[in-house]
Amino acid sequence: MKFFLDTANIEEIKRVNELGLVDGITTNPSIIAKEGRDFEEVIKEICGLVDGPVSAEVIGLETEDMLKEAREIAKWSPNVVVKIPMTEAGLRAVNKLSEEGIKTNVTLIFSAAQGLMASKAGATYISPFVGRIDDIGTEGIALVKELKTILTEYKYETEIITASVRNINHLQDAAVAGADIATIPGSLFPKLWTHPLTDIGIKKFLADWENVPK
Ligand code: E4P
Numbered sequence: 001m002k003f004f005l006d007t008a009n010i011e012e013i014k015r016v017n018e019l020g021l022v023d024g025i026t027t028n029p030s031i032i033a034k035e036g037r038d039f040e041e042v043i044k045e046i047c048g049l050v051d052g053p054v055s056a057e058v059i060g061l062e063t064e065d066m067l068k069e070a071r072e073i074a075k076w077s078p079n080v081v082v083k084i085p086m087t088e089a090g091l092r093a094v095n096k097l098s099e100e101g102i103k104t105n106v107t108l109i110f111s112a113a114q115g116l117m118a119s120k121a122g123a124t125y126i127s128p129f130v131g132r133i134d135d136i137g138t139e140g141i142a143l144v145k146e147l148k149t150i151l152t153e154y155k156y157e158t159e160i161i162t163a164s165v166r167n168i169n170h171l172q173d174a175a176v177a178g179a180d181i182a183t184i185p186g187s188l189f190p191k192l193w194t195h196p197l198t199d200i201g202i203k204k205f206l207a208d209w210e211n212v213p214k
Pocket of ligand 1: 006027028107129131132163165183
């Protein structure tokens with residue numbers, strides 16, 4: 001399973017990248033806004049740090065606007081993947097961009113039908129938002145399971161990015177469901193490698209070590 005970091009924060013990216021755990025990055029307009037930096041500048045800096053796909057999202061809602069932005073964003077780095085919202089205009093753009101060899105990540109996927117449409121239109125990646133589905137009282141990870149079954153059955157090459165990951169269970173369940181990728185917020189990542197019993201275990205070992213004759 002690949003891990004993407006769902007952040008545009010350079011310090012968070014460097015910290016996790018040094019552990020060899022980062023296969024790519026996803027951003028969205030909210031994530032970019034948090035950094036208070038120029039969009040192009042921050043995406044280019046991330047592409048220089050990470051050896052893998054870096055998703056950068058278009059703002060336009062009409063196909064022609066999306067295409068214009070996507071073609072420009074795609075020039076920033078060979079790593080760049082253009083994030084396109086899941087709409088009819090978005091599907092039209094994805095279809096065209098896939099013909100042009102520009103990689104896409106179709107975002108804001110909330111149903112299996114949407115995921116199937118995006119894959120058929122030629123999306124490189126689809127992003128089901130599990131946390132936001134949980135927020136409205138439905139089980140988000142069930143969508144990842146459905147999409148995995150569908151894409152495997154019909155042999156689509158589109159990869160599933162489990163997005164809107166909020167906790168350790170989301171990540172573990174996405175792995176069990178066979179998601180190709182999980183995109184994880186920088187704040188959650190350290191929680192994935194820590195466990196209270198590990199900390200207690202280390203303390204106990206060190207305390208017992210004091211009793212070893214020196
Ligand atoms: C991923 O591509 C999305 O940008 C992100 O996972 C959304 O997460 P949120 O629902 O926590 O904002």
